[in-house]
Amino acid sequence: MTTTASPVENTTRQRIIDAALRLIAERGYRGTTVGQIEEAAGLTPRAGGLYKHFASKREVLAAAMVQRTEAIDQVVTTLRQAVRDTPVEDLRSELETIARSMLREFENERTLLRVAMKEGDQFPELRREFYDRFPRRGYAEAQRWLVATGERHGRAPADPEGMTAIVFGGLVHYHLMQTVFDEPPPGVDEDRFVDAWVEATATLLRSWGVANPSDPKEATA
Amino acid sequence: MTTTASPVENTTRQRIIDAALRLIAERGYRGTTVGQIEEAAGLTPRAGGLYKHFASKREVLAAAMVQRTEAIDQVVTTLRQAVRDTPVEDLRSELETIARSMLREFENERTLLRVAMKEGDQFPELRREFYDRFPRRGYAEAQRWLVATGERHGRAPADPEGMTAIVFGGLVHYHLMQTVFDEPPPGVDEDRFVDAWVEATATLLRSWGVANPSDPKEATA
DNA sequence: TGCCGGGGTAATCAATCGATTACCATTGGT
DNA sequence: ACCAATGGTAATCGATTGATTACCCCGGCA
Numbered sequence: 001m002t003t004t005a006s007p008v009e010n011t012t013r014q015r016i017i018d019a020a021l022r023l024i025a026e027r028g029y030r031g032t033t034v035g036q037i038e039e040a041a042g043l044t045p046r047a048g049g050l051y052k053h054f055a056s057k058r059e060v061l062a063a064a065m066v067q068r069t070e071a072i073d074q075v076v077t078t079l080r081q082a083v084r085d086t087p088v089e090d091l092r093s094e095l096e097t098i099a100r101s102m103l104r105e106f107e108n109e110r111t112l113l114r115v116a117m118k119e120g121d122q123f124p125e126l127r128r129e130f131y132d133r134f135p136r137r138g139y140a141e142a143q144r145w146l147v148a149t150g151e152r153h154g155r156a157p158a159d160p161e162g163m164t165a166i167v168f169g170g171l172v173h174y175h176l177m178q179t180v181f182d183e184p185p186p187g188v189d190e191d192r193f194v195d196a197w198v199e200a201t202a203t204l205l206r207s208w209g210v211a212n213p214s215d216p217k218e219a220t221a
Numbered sequence: 222m223t224t225t226a227s228p229v230e231n232t233t234r235q236r237i238i239d240a241a242l243r244l245i246a247e248r249g250y251r252g253t254t255v256g257q258i259e260e261a262a263g264l265t266p267r268a269g270g271l272y273k274h275f276a277s278k279r280e281v282l283a284a285a286m287v288q289r290t291e292a293i294d295q296v297v298t299t300l301r302q303a304v305r306d307t308p309v310e311d312l313r314s315e316l317e318t319i320a321r322s323m324l325r326e327f328e329n330e331r332t333l334l335r336v337a338m339k340e341g342d343q344f345p346e347l348r349r350e351f352y353d354r355f356p357r358r359g360y361a362e363a364q365r366w367l368v369a370t371g372e373r374h375g376r377a378p379a380d381p382e383g384m385t386a387i388v389f390g391g392l393v394h395y396h397l398m399q400t401v402f403d404e405p406p407p408g409v410d411e412d413r414f415v416d417a418w419v420e421a422t423a424t425l426l427r428s429w430g431v432a433n434p435s436d437p438k439e440a441t442a
Numbered sequence: 443t444g445c446c447g448g449g450g451t452a453a454t455c456a457a458t459c460g461a462t463t464a465c466c467a468t469t470g471g472t
Numbered sequence: 473a474c475c476a477a478t479g480g481t482a483a484t485c486g487a488t489t490g491a492t493t494a495c496c497c498c499g500g501c502a
Contacts, residue, residue, distance in 0.1 A: 012449080026342055030251035033489060047451050048491075057490070117401050118339045121247055124403075131402045139407045162417025165406040166391050173394030174386065176401070180338050181352045185386040186360045196383025200425055207424045233479075254459060268481050269462075278460070 013053045015041040017064040024061060025114040029122065061119070065126045068112050072133045075105050076141060083145055091153065091205070095198040098145075099171060103190065106175040109134065113179055135172075142168040154209015167201050234274045236262040238285040245282060246335035250343065282340070286347045289333050293354045296326050297362060304366055312374065312426070316419040319366075320392060324411065327396040330355065334400055356393075363389040375430015388422050 019040035023032040034057050035046040043049040054060045082101040086094045106113075112130065120127035143164040150156045157163040174193050177185050184193065240261035244253040255278050256267035264270040275281045303322040307315045327334075333351065341348035364385040371377040378384040395414050398406050405414065 028249045028251060028339065028343075030249060031343065034491085035489080044451060046489085047453095048493090049450055051491070052449055113401075118249065120401065120403070122249075122252065127402060131404060135398070135402060136407050159413065159417050159420075161406075161408040162413050163421065165395065165409045165414055166417050166421045169391055169394040169398075169406060170387050173390040173397065176394065176397045177356070177390075180334075180341065180397070181348060181356060182341070183352060185382075185390060186357050187382040188386045192380065192383050193386055196380050196387050199380075200384065200387045200421075203425055203428045204421055207428070255461085256459080264479095265481060267459085268483095269460095270480055272461070273479055 012041065012043070012049075016043075016050055016053055016060060017067060020060045021064045021068065021111055021115060024119065025111045028118045029057075029061060061115075061123070062126070065112075065115070065123075065129065068109075069126075069129050069133045072109065072112075072130075072137075075109065076134075076137050079105055079138075080141055088152070091202055092198050094149075095201050096194055099194045099197050102168075102171050103175060103194075106171075110175075110179055117179070139164055139168065150205055150208050153205050157204075157208050163204070167204065170197055170200070233262065233264070233270075237264075237271055237274055237281060238288060241281045242285045242289065242332055242336060245340065246332045249339045250278075250282060282336075282344070283347070286333075286336070286344075286350065289330075290347075290350050290354045293330065293333075293351075293358075296330065296355075297358050300326055300359075301362060309373070312370075312423055313419050315370075316422050317415055320415045320418050323389075323392050324396060324415075327392075331396075331400055334396075338400070360385055360389065371426055371429050374426050378425075378429050384425070388425065391418055391421070 016037060020032070020037045023036055023040060026032075034048075034050055037057075037060065038047065038050050039045040041050075050057075050060065054063065079101055083098055086097045088094060112134075116127050116130045120130075143160050146164050146167060147156045147160050174184065174188075174190075174197075177183065184190070188196070237258060241253070241258045244257055244261060247253075255269075255271055258278075258281065259268065259271050260266040262271075271278075271281065275284065300322055304319055307318045309315060333355075337348050337351045341351075364381050367385050367388060368377045368381050395405060395409075395411075395418075398404065405411070409417070
């Protein structure tokens with residue numbers, strides 16, 4: 001019996017996949033040699049052992065991306081569970097839990113994101129697969145949550161897609177900044193960012209329940 | 222007399238820089254050969270003409286990044302001017318103008334961003350340079366604007382850095398999604414996104430003038 | 443025990459690529 | 473007209489790299 005459900009097998013094939021993904025995330029596809037992958041997988045460099053398991057270097061990347069993007073379904077499910085299990089009593093606590101859960105899951109997928117970033121142009125089908133599995137499904141889930149929560153606190157947003165892009169895009173942005181530049185937005189560590197996000201999101205949720213934001217009348221001093 | 226101030230010279234050196242940056246943004250540094258750069262610059266492929274102008278392939282990228290990142294100062298100045306020249310009468314119009322100006326300038330720098338994304342790990346000094354010139358300065362400018370505008374409409378945000386990351390991070394996010402995935406957030410084209418951003422930002426600005434958001438009292442139906 | 447196949451290694455091939463060198467065509471100054 | 477510099481080309485070197493082939497070690501099985 002083969003237990004393919006095991007999260008981390010230690011077969012040579014799996015070590016090759018893991019090593020390849022890690023190295024390609026760092027150095028890019030062309031910047032990673034088969035010899036480096038073999039060495040990182042515990043084989044003799046440039047001895048061709050990789051070709052006992054894959055037909056070509058490109059197939060290693062393809063297999064790795066397929067395996068990991070399929071695992072993303074689990075990530076989305078995990079997030080949905082985390083949100084469902086969050087107590088509803090205090091809106092701010094709920095928002096903070098959601099923000100931290102999402103940022104944590106983003107971090108788990110950072111390697112995959114880096115590969116998609118660097119090689120998306122060269123492997124459009126891999127980018128498309130990643131986009132459909134992660135951003136697209138993630139936004140869809142987020143939008144459901146946003147509408148439901150908005151209704152619980154007054155009414156749903158007038159433009160659910162737009163508001164989802166704003167509210168959850170903020171979290172995506174925080175993660176992308178770190179992935180692209182190896183630094184968060186200037187002067188904003190994670191705690192501070194989460195606080196600000198909770199604050200802003202709570203304000204937005206409140207605003208839908210209080211007045212119609214498309215009302216042209218400005219409310220200032 | 223050499224007019225180095227001209228924005229687009231047509232010297233061979235400049236054509237090499239432009240071609241290299243465009244190709245590297247697409248294919249990455251290792252994925253771009255000197256022959257391809259020469260060909261795209263109108264020279265004979267693999268004839269070594271590039272080396273009449275640069276000592277090595279790496280120096281081409283270095284020179285290109287230095288030239289373009291220095292030009293970013295001009296972009297930031299342009300944005301500051303655009304914001305200054307925006308009429309203050311109508312907050313929503315002002316916000317829309319700002320959003321569209323920023324998205325447009327982001328697009329102008331997309332090539333540079335793609336290079337920084339793909340090669341930032343391999344050329345940390347180039348990434349640092351880009352980060353300091355664009356995100357860091359951009360956020361600093363944005364924060365000044367946000368505080369000033371907040372004060373005009375009531376009071377400044379309690380956490381300027383955090384709110385800047387939220388408000389302008391939203392715009393950055395929209396651009397990054399398109400750069401990384403070649404698609405905007407699902408179901409949100411630019412007009413819709415700008416509308417949502419204007420709506421959300423106006424709401425946030427208003428909230429600072431109305432009540433202290435750190436007040437723990439929830440305001441719902 | 444004898445065999446057989448999966449999986450690892452050594453060695454090598456052919457292609458590609460960064461870099462170098464020698465050469466030449468054009469141009470502007472004297 | 474001559475010369476020197478600028479900038480482009482042809483040809484080539486040496487290193488790297490993806491891929492291939494021959495070999496072999498070892499464990500399960502009849």
